[in-house]
Amino acid sequence: MFYREAGDFKTSYPEDGQTFPIKLDRFGFFAVLFIGFAVIPFVINDYWVNSVFLPFLIYAIAAIGLNILVGYCGQVSLGTGGFMAVGAYACYKFMTGLDIWIGGVQYALPPINIFLSVILAGLVTAFVGVLFGLPSLRIKGFYLAVATLAAQFFLVWLFNKWAWAYNYSASGQISAPERSIFGMNVTGANADPWVAYLFCLVFLAGLAFMARNLTRGSMGRKWMAIRDMDIAAEIIGVDPLKAKLSAFAVSSFFIGISGALFFSVYLGAVEVGEVFGINKSFLVLFMVIIGGLGSIFGAFAGAAFLVLLPVFLKNTLVGGLGWPTDLAAHLEFMIVGGLIITFLVLEPHGLAQLWRIIKEKLRLWPFPH
Amino acid sequence: MSVMDQETYVTADGRTIGGVLMEMRNISLRFGGVKAITDISFDIREGEIRAIIGPNGAGKSSMLNVISGFYIPQEGEVWYKGAVRPQMRPFEVARQGIARTFQNIALFEGMSVLDNVMTGRLNHMTMGLLSQAIWKGKAEQEEIENREVAEKIIDFLEIQHIRKTPVSRLPYGLKKRVELARALAAQPSLLLLDEPMAGMNVEEKEDMSRFILDVNDEFGTTIALIEHDMGVVMDLSDRVVVMDYGKKIGDGSPDEVRNNQAVIDAYLGVAHD
Numbered sequence: 001m002f003y004r005e006a007g008d009f010k011t012s013y014p015e016d017g018q019t020f021p022i023k024l025d026r027f028g029f030f031a032v033l034f035i036g037f038a039v040i041p042f043v044i045n046d047y048w049v050n051s052v053f054l055p056f057l058i059y060a061i062a063a064i065g066l067n068i069l070v071g072y073c074g075q076v077s078l079g080t081g082g083f084m085a086v087g088a089y090a091c092y093k094f095m096t097g098l099d100i101w102i103g104g105v106q107y108a109l110p111p112i113n114i115f116l117s118v119i120l121a122g123l124v125t126a127f128v129g130v131l132f133g134l135p136s137l138r139i140k141g142f143y144l145a146v147a148t149l150a151a152q153f154f155l156v157w158l159f160n161k162w163a164w165a166y167n168y169s170a171s172g173q174i175s176a177p178e179r180s181i182f183g184m185n186v187t188g189a190n191a192d193p194w195v196a197y198l199f200c201l202v203f204l205a206g207l208a209f210m211a212r213n214l215t216r217g218s219m220g221r222k223w224m225a226i227r228d229m230d231i232a233a234e235i236i237g238v239d240p241l242k243a244k245l246s247a248f249a250v251s252s253f254f255i256g257i258s259g260a261l262f263f264s265v266y267l268g269a270v271e272v273g274e275v276f277g278i279n280k281s282f283l284v285l286f287m288v289i290i291g292g293l294g295s296i297f298g299a300f301a302g303a304a305f306l307v308l309l310p311v312f313l314k315n316t317l318v319g320g321l322g323w324p325t326d327l328a329a330h331l332e333f334m335i336v337g338g339l340i341i342t343f344l345v346l347e348p349h350g351l352a353q354l355w356r357i358i359k360e361k362l363r364l365w366p367f368p369h
Numbered sequence: 370m371s372v373m374d375q376e377t378y379v380t381a382d383g384r385t386i387g388g389v390l391m392e393m394r395n396i397s398l399r400f401g402g403v404k405a406i407t408d409i410s411f412d413i414r415e416g417e418i419r420a421i422i423g424p425n426g427a428g429k430s431s432m433l434n435v436i437s438g439f440y441i442p443q444e445g446e447v448w449y450k451g452a453v454r455p456q457m458r459p460f461e462v463a464r465q466g467i468a469r470t471f472q473n474i475a476l477f478e479g480m481s482v483l484d485n486v487m488t489g490r491l492n493h494m495t496m497g498l499l500s501q502a503i504w505k506g507k508a509e510q511e512e513i514e515n516r517e518v519a520e521k522i523i524d525f526l527e528i529q530h531i532r533k534t535p536v537s538r539l540p541y542g543l544k545k546r547v548e549l550a551r552a553l554a555a556q557p558s559l560l561l562l563d564e565p566m567a568g569m570n571v572e573e574k575e576d577m578s579r580f581i582l583d584v585n586d587e588f589g590t591t592i593a594l595i596e597h598d599m600g601v602v603m604d605l606s607d608r609v610v611v612m613d614y615g616k617k618i619g620d621g622s623p624d625e626v627r628n629n630q631a632v633i634d635a636y637l638g639v640a641h642d
Contacts, residue, residue, distance in 0.1 A: 013513045014509060014513065210502040213502050213504035213508070214498070217494075217496070217501045217504070217508055217512055218487075218491055218494040218501065218511075221480070221484055221488050221491060222488075222491060224477060224479060224480050224484070225477050225480075225488050225491075228476075228477035228478055228479045228480065229475055229477060229478075232471070232477070234460045234463075235437060235439065235460075235475070236460075236468065236488055236489060236491065236492075236552075236555065237463030237464050237491055237555070238491060239458075239460050240460070246498065250498070
């Protein structure tokens with residue numbers, strides 16, 4: 001009934017290019033924004049924040065970042081875990097006061113505000129991402145995926161061995177000191193759940209906005225041209241070097257920020273091999289594939305699917321049906337795995353495509369054509 | 370001295386042909402021991418439609434690839450706009466105002482028609498990463514300006530109705546037209562068409578011929594094309610280069626080429642005695 005573009009005439013190019021061309025979608029989007037920013041912070045407790053919202057928000061950032069690289073630019077990467085580690089350790093160094101040497105003299109920077117630390121961590125990761133993206137100029141596809149594995153293993157090894165990175169702590173771990181914004185604790189033991197939630201939400205909203213803008217403009221077209229046919233892209237004037245490296249830079253920036261948030265806001269303390277291992281790379285890659293390659297919405301859907309489904313299953317099996325915890329844990333793996341296969345068989349292009357088809361049908365509903 | 374040797378001249382249908390835009394001087398191209406092109410020279414003048422014809426394997430596509438910077442000839446010079454073109458990558462050639470289409474369509478299958486045409490505008494869009502990420506303001510302004518140009522081309526080639534359709538869903542004939550639109554969107558000084566009518570039926574060929582003539586007429590774009598359909602080539606082009614086994618065997622107006630004995634021999638075969 002209401003889900004129609006009929007009568008909603010676009011009379012300018014900005015209107016024609018808007019993200020949500022259908023009115024109901026726009027209302028839905030603003031409603032979600034309103035609920036996310038103005039309702040949820042007042043009703044959530046510690047459990048919801050730590051087991052549902054924080055992982056969802058942070059993984060969504062990582063998935064958007066990886067989607068830019070894999071989904072939009074077509075460069076497969078298995079280094080996500082390593083890049084998240086760079087973000088985490090960079091954030092830690094900025095938070096705790098980075099010591100730098102200029103002309104042989106050591107200066108200690110004062111600890112930097114947590115908000116800025118996270119952004120700086122993203123920038124550092126972008127730089128590292130560009131370095132490890134250089135092989136993409138020569139190798140493609142599966143071979144590039146293997147080459148990015150080098151980043152994964154090297155970076156984890158580096159943060160295990162390089163004592164400067166974890167401030168020479170005896171355990172080799174990094175743990176986030178207490179930091180606050182406007183007097184409210186974001187990190188550390190006394191952080192308020194709703195502050196941590198809002199902090200991550202602000203990053204996710206801002207980054208998703210930027211990702212959408214980058215992918216709809218000339219930058220996104222360069223990336224997609226490289227993805228679809230790199231030779232034709234070069235013939236029409238796309239510099240493959242710049243296009244690929246910019247995709248690596250932007251993607252790593254996002255992933256670095258997600259790593260920084262994962263460490264500082266979500267976990268609080270990190271041992272690099274456990275948290276940012278190869279599993280993390282695969283997890284984020286699965287989110288991107290299940291959500292839908294080349295779609296910002298897909299990144300959200302994939303993150304939600306892989307974060308929320310296990311929580312939901314655990315609650316229904318253990319809490320609702322009263323099954324023993326270990327049985328539920330095993331069943332949970334089987335059900336999630338089964339659902340992943342089912343979804344991919346039904347729709348290889350991911351949840352985003354499924355959603356797109358539903359919308360197409362809704363536009364015409366109740367008529368068949 | 371024929372009319373074609375003058376500095377500029379006006380064709381029978383009233384188009385003005387200017388000076389030399391691109392000149393190939395003694396181009397030779399080898400792949401290992403295979404000589405694809407041997408010592409070929411010809412020029413392309415501003416505003417003209419220049420055809421390159423020849424039997425299969427004559428080296429026509431290799432020639433086009435040399436012009437678009439995809440192959441680098443072992444010998445010879447490419448002169449463009451009055452200067453020797455230094456060795457450069459294909460994307461740098463594109464930025465000098467040379468656009469092309471491909472024999473087997475090379476569109477970006479994952480993108481809509483509009484996005485494909487907009488990729489032709491990429492060389493005219495200069496906004497940095499940050500302003501694009503913020504979008505509102507300069508980047509949006511630039512997008513709108515370039516969208517207007519792209520929409521003009523879309524109107525011109527009559528593909529408005531498929532603007533938002535993914536390219537992968539289009540039939541062959543329309544894909545060819547979208548590819549032409551993408552090349553035109555770059556507003557090139559020289560447009561290279563590699564067999565624009567391959568695999569088309571008569572009606573589609575007529576449409577495409579009309580578009581090629583209109584492009585040349587309205588935008589004054591210089592066009593170099595490869596085509597196998599002799600009827601089309603002779604009707605469309607101002608001058609024709611004929612190649613066979615990597616060598617140039619004829620060059621001149623369609624009428625001259627048609628009566629050239631070497632060309633007739635190459636196409637019809639000649640008795641060996």
